[in-house]
Amino acid sequence: MKKIIDFQIIEKQSFPRAALLRLKASTPLPECRGGQFVNVRVDGCDKAYLRRPISIHDVDYQNNTIDLLIQEKHEGTQKLCASPVGAALNVVMPLGNGFTLPDKDDNVLLVGGGIGIAPLLYFAKQCNYLQNINFLLGGRTQSDLMLLDHFRNEGEVFITTNDGSMGEEGFVTEHSLWKTMKINKIYACGPMPMMKAVAKMARERHIWCEVSLENQMACGIGACLCCVENTKEGNLCVCKEGPVFNIERLLW
Amino acid sequence: MVKTEIRLKGLTLKNPVMTASGTFGYGEEYADFVDLSELGGIIVKGTTLHHREGNPYPRMAETPMGMLNCVGLQNKGVDYFIETIYPRIRHFDTNVLVNVSGSNIDDYVTAAAKIDALEDIPAIELNVSCPNVKQGGMAFGVTCSGIEQVVKAVREVYHKHLMVKLSPNVTNIAEIALAAEAAGADSVSLINTLLGMAIDAETRKPVLSMVTGGLSGACVKPVALRMVWQVAKAVKIPVIGLGGISSATDAIEFLLAGASAIQIGTANFIDPAISAKVVKGIVEYCERQGVDDIHELIGGLR
Numbered sequence: 001m002k003k004i005i006d007f008q009i010i011e012k013q014s015f016p017r018a019a020l021l022r023l024k025a026s027t028p029l030p031e032c033r034g035g036q037f038v039n040v041r042v043d044g045c046d047k048a049y050l051r052r053p054i055s056i057h058d059v060d061y062q063n064n065t066i067d068l069l070i071q072e073k074h075e076g077t078q079k080l081c082a083s084p085v086g087a088a089l090n091v092v093m094p095l096g097n098g099f100t101l102p103d104k105d106d107n108v109l110l111v112g113g114g115i116g117i118a119p120l121l122y123f124a125k126q127c128n129y130l131q132n133i134n135f136l137l138g139g140r141t142q143s144d145l146m147l148l149d150h151f152r153n154e155g156e157v158f159i160t161t162n163d164g165s166m167g168e169e170g171f172v173t174e175h176s177l178w179k180t181m182k183i184n185k186i187y188a189c190g191p192m193p194m195m196k197a198v199a200k201m202a203r204e205r206h207i208w209c210e211v212s213l214e215n216q217m218a219c220g221i222g223a224c225l226c227c228v229e230n231t232k233e234g235n236l237c238v239c240k241e242g243p244v245f246n247i248e249r250l251l252w
Numbered sequence: 253m254v255k256t257e258i259r260l261k262g263l264t265l266k267n268p269v270m271t272a273s274g275t276f277g278y279g280e281e282y283a284d285f286v287d288l289s290e291l292g293g294i295i296v297k298g299t300t301l302h303h304r305e306g307n308p309y310p311r312m313a314e315t316p317m318g319m320l321n322c323v324g325l326q327n328k329g330v331d332y333f334i335e336t337i338y339p340r341i342r343h344f345d346t347n348v349l350v351n352v353s354g355s356n357i358d359d360y361v362t363a364a365a366k367i368d369a370l371e372d373i374p375a376i377e378l379n380v381s382c383p384n385v386k387q388g389g390m391a392f393g394v395t396c397s398g399i400e401q402v403v404k405a406v407r408e409v410y411h412k413h414l415m416v417k418l419s420p421n422v423t424n425i426a427e428i429a430l431a432a433e434a435a436g437a438d439s440v441s442l443i444n445t446l447l448g449m450a451i452d453a454e455t456r457k458p459v460l461s462m463v464t465g466g467l468s469g470a471c472v473k474p475v476a477l478r479m480v481w482q483v484a485k486a487v488k489i490p491v492i493g494l495g496g497i498s499s500a501t502d503a504i505e506f507l508l509a510g511a512s513a514i515q516i517g518t519a520n521f522i523d524p525a526i527s528a529k530v531v532k533g534i535v536e537y538c539e540r541q542g543v544d545d546i547h548e549l550i551g552g553l554r
């Protein structure tokens with residue numbers, strides 16, 4: 001069940017053009033799945049009239065907290081990233097469909113680009129029954145790759161940066177692991193060109209692949225039909241039918 | 253107890269608060285947030301005779317205190333609505349109205365006639381004001397003769413409450429409303445979205461796939477309020493006010509300007525529970541102001 005919840009920011013970690021916010025809820029959290037998102041109201045910002053959809057980065061049901069890793073893109077997300085500890089945030093959650101949980105003996109690769117790494121952490125935690133989890137995380141430069149220790153707690157982390165400042169130089173699709181690693185399921189979230197490149201690679205190798213889209217949304221619950229992706233089934237709302245799609249449903 | 257019931261011809265609302273077409277899905281999308289039985293009515297998505305894919309993405313641009321959209325009436329057609337959606341929503345304990353649109357008069361008439369046969373749909377809202385479709389839509393709603401033609405034709409086949417949704421993209425909205433009234437409308441609702449545009453200065457390209465789109469949200473409220481006031485003075489049929497209503501106070505302003513009921517649209521996106529809050533807020537206002545019956549507020553501008 002979706003809920004509207006008043007949270008308070010209880011911890012905050014700032015990064016260049018991003019922030020990790022830990023939010024404590026006033027009421028019990030609904031069950032969330034990795035890949036789902038929340039819609040955050042931006043108070044006191046006249047250029048951010050609509051809520052901001054943000055991936056669920058982590059959930060702690062015992063302490064009633066969620067973590068949001070937010071990138072500063074425009075005024076709305078800048079305002080959210082600038083919110084101090086103690087500030088209140090009104091959140092609608094959980095929204096959309098999460099990633100499909102893998103089977104026990106699957107060899108999965110979680111591919112994240114830029115802020116697209118955000119939903120992969122909580123999803124990896126939900127996949128804790130797997131023997132091992134591999135992350136392939138890409139950024140333009142070293143500072144794009146945040147919270148690596150969190151990811152390393154959940155699995156092995158492989159890295160690419162466009163400028164070579166960390167890990168292998170190039171795009172995620174150029175990493176050497178593709179030559180050696182046995183993979184039968186890919187989960188990807190990141191910029192559109194990255195996801196398209198990953199999808200192409202998956203298709204060529206006949207690997208099952210889900211991607212998480214971030215088309216611009218207004219309502220977040222499938223009412224306004226603004227965030228549609230043109231799929232094999234016609235225009236589908238990314239907020240309600242996605243944000244996670246199997247690449248076989250997409251036209252790319 | 254404040255009396256909140258509003259009786260329109262063939263349509264009784266338990267209170268004057270409805271939700272606007274295109275902002276509330278089929279009600280189901282909001283059932284986690286709002287007890288639908290607390291609302292006067294819900295107006296479901298724009299429905300056309302045939303399936304429509306709508307316009308390409310991007311369909312939305314955020315603006316200061318508002319948004320532009322060019323969705324373009326995406327829907328699966330009236331037959332799909334009747335077979336698949338209607339059975340799920342017909343027993344909601346509120347009025348379920350269908351917003352009907354078309355690209356030519358025959359389409360409007362055929363779709364309206366099909367909905368006339370649905371026992372649990374007490375009214376349609378005739379959409380002659382969608383700015384996002386190439387044919388029909390707003391084209392009918394911007395001239396007196398256009399609106400007369402389509403309302404007259406639909407009136408012949410539609411026997412329940414016929415609400416006509418007006419476009420604000422006209423020089424004199426009162427004239428258009430009078431034309432709708434003369435052609436047989438039972439009420440008029442206004443305003444649909446204001447035609448607008450957004451440009452990305454960095455790429456030097458339009459933001460929306462269709463270049464232009466309909467502006468809605470809090471920013472349009474003063475325009476909507478003025479138009480409701482003008483129309484309410486001109487026509488004898490009830491006026492349903494909408495455009496930027498985001499609080500009970502906003503809703504009361506529309507009632508004072510002459511609206512017999514109101515619709516909440518884009519504000520549903522910011523607070524999915526806003527519609528029920530507005531109902532509660534109107535009652536609280538009445539209690540505070542010593543208003544026994546909501547009718548005392550309608551057109552009560554001093």
